[in-house]
Amino acid sequence: MPELPEVEIVARSLSELVEGLEIAAAALHREKLAPAFDPKEFARLLSGGRIDSVGRRGKHILFELSSNRTLIVHLRMSGKFVLLEPHEPNPKFTHAELFFPDERRLVFEDQRHFGYMNIAETDHVSDTPEISKLAPEPFSDDFNREYLTRVLSQTRRPIKDVLLDQSKVCGLGNIYAAESMFLARVNPAVPANRISAIKTGRLFTAIRHVLRESIEQGLKAMLDRTNIENRYFNGSSNGSWLVYDREGQPCVNCGRALKRMKQSGRSTVYCPRCQRK
Ligand SMILES: [Zn+2]
Structure with missing residues (x-):
């Protein structure tokens, strides 16, 4: 299971790959991945936002969108992201996709089905159940x-x-x-x-x-x-x-x-x- 360093590496890698890209469309293929939303709502909330930054809080990856929404992702046991070109097929356990205007797409695949996503207003990310109870970040001044x-x-x-x-x-x-x-x-x-x-x-x-x-x-x-x-x-x-x-x-x-x-x-x-x- 990824711990903080692994999640940090994934977040920084994603920020290199997708920061600045606009989400043209989104698809949720396994509904339990984002239990708070049905696939229609999931797509509606993410579409049209530009990815301003990809960061991390605890073991959660945070995609901050220009639409004042943040996609919160926990990889859990086996969740992972791949950025695919149009001609490249989806992996077997594709649970969600973000599509970009150039037709590339960011795919979330998860062989063991424990991954988790939530969407929150960016101003209220720290109030969400997954983030609100976390101790201070280990590299922050509050952790001393x-x-x-x-x-x-x-x-x-x-x-x-x-x-x-x-x-x-x-x-x-x-x-x-x-x-x-x-x-x-x-x-x-x-x-x-x-x-x-x-x-x-x-x-x-x-x-x-x-x-x-x-x-x-x-x-x-x-x-x-x-x-x-x-x-x-x-x-x-x-x-x-x-x-x-x-x-x-x-x-x-x-x-x-x-x-x-x-x-x-x-x-x-x-x-x-x-x-x-
Ligand atoms: Zn010893």
Whole structure:
């Protein structure tokens, strides 16, 4: 599942590809993708707007249109965009299309059917249910040491759970939570309110570091309009994780075999020596 860096890479790639283009028409092929609208309404609301910008909030992609509407997209497990020329056929699981005046089209395909779209007035995007509860953006000034200290002090839940809670810390998923905790030498099971000030500071730095590094890696890869996600698979997820997906392999710090811990149905790989409780 894409986490913040992957969604950021997709958003930046889309902004390179479709910013400034007018949406001549739109089609919704799988109604559950945008449950608030029927296909007619979906097409009506998007048609005629120019794409002023493509951005991101949390793990959501935001297409801001000149018509004061914003298309909000969550890729979930397998949603992806491709920009196709008129002669190129649609992928098998095409769930929505945006058509441009030059007859190219932006296709949303989703093999596993978990993707989600909503359309909101641009001025009210931050009031929508998907955006309103999100914690501050990790690169914004509102996300700082004091904020993280306060959030962690308020709960006894294991730190791993808190890092995955998008209303507390925004943008982390299983991969970047594991990498951040390793860098900060924080045990995934430790109650959030028992983490020391020093470790909280390290965690804050680590969260920004792992996210930024991953975005930069991904953007180094070439942009392919028919395979945008290749950019982040080649970049961030290139197998250079410190702990994620490395159970049994030696810790890069101390050489001890990394272990896997299961919490709330999700597992975290960690170093039993570097990340002692
Ligand atoms: Zn270690």
